[in-house]
Amino acid sequence: MSFTETEQNTLRQVAIDAISYALETGKSFTLDPQTYPEKLQEIKACFVTLNKDKALRGCIGSLTAHRPLVADIAANAQAAAFSDPRFPPLTAMEWPNLSLHLSVLSTPKAMHFKDEADLITQLRPGIDGLILNVAGHRGTFLPAVWEILPDPVLFLAQLKQKAGLPSNFWSDDVEIFRYQTEMF
Numbered sequence: 001m002s003f004t005e006t007e008q009n010t011l012r013q014v015a016i017d018a019i020s021y022a023l024e025t026g027k028s029f030t031l032d033p034q035t036y037p038e039k040l041q042e043i044k045a046c047f048v049t050l051n052k053d054k055a056l057r058g059c060i061g062s063l064t065a066h067r068p069l070v071a072d073i074a075a076n077a078q079a080a081a082f083s084d085p086r087f088p089p090l091t092a093m094e095w096p097n098l099s100l101h102l103s104v105l106s107t108p109k110a111m112h113f114k115d116e117a118d119l120i121t122q123l124r125p126g127i128d129g130l131i132l133n134v135a136g137h138r139g140t141f142l143p144a145v146w147e148i149l150p151d152p153v154l155f156l157a158q159l160k161q162k163a164g165l166p167s168n169f170w171s172d173d174v175e176i177f178r179y180q181t182e183m184f
Contacts, residue, residue: 003104007039008184014070015048015077015100022078023092029078033068044069047142047181048076049101050090057098058084063108063131063140073102102184103142105129108177116156116170123152128178130156132163134171139163143181 003011018029033041046069047061060079062072077100081090090098108131113119123130126146132139139162141155149155157167 003039003182003184007037008102010036010040011070011073011102011104012100012184014073015102018074018077019081019090019095019100022082023090023095029074031070031074033070036068036070040070041068043067044072045105046072046076047103047105048073048080049103049142049144050080051099051101052094052097056086057094058087058090060084061103061105063105065105065107069104101144103144103181104183106180108179111176111178113176116174119174119176120152120156123155124178125150125152125155127180129181130159131177131179132159133175133177134163134165134173137163137165142183144183 014031021027021029043065045062045065047059049056050058058080060076060083062076065072067075081095083089111119111122113122127143129143129145130141139159141149141159141162146155149158160169161167
């Protein structure tokens, strides 16, 4: 992936503009992806994370690439600010005190393992984000979550809980996908 500093700044500005526009007008921000550099028009998935005093304030993203990156950034920025079900909608007073982080995802790749113990030996703390999928339950942790949950056993247990499963749940039907991010 590897975005230049100019590309990173452009994407960050798109996220800021999308949130600011919604705060000022109450409307959704729209943009024409074709007015951006070709690399930023590529179909990619991203997450937008908002933090307040280093605590999570909103995080929404796409696991599957389905639209131009600049459009995904804009939509996910607005969703992180106003539609994350864990938080009330962002207020104008809060906005200046937030930090914004963008994570652009690589294409998720299926992991192959014989059981949970085998899966745990394959996890790469600090490198991989994981998607867990089983029986209608789905959850993901970005690679940055390893900073908070550095133990692979705990990381997987918490991911199961995020997906709405007991932390000790296991089934041969569990699917795990790994991906990396470029975060800025």
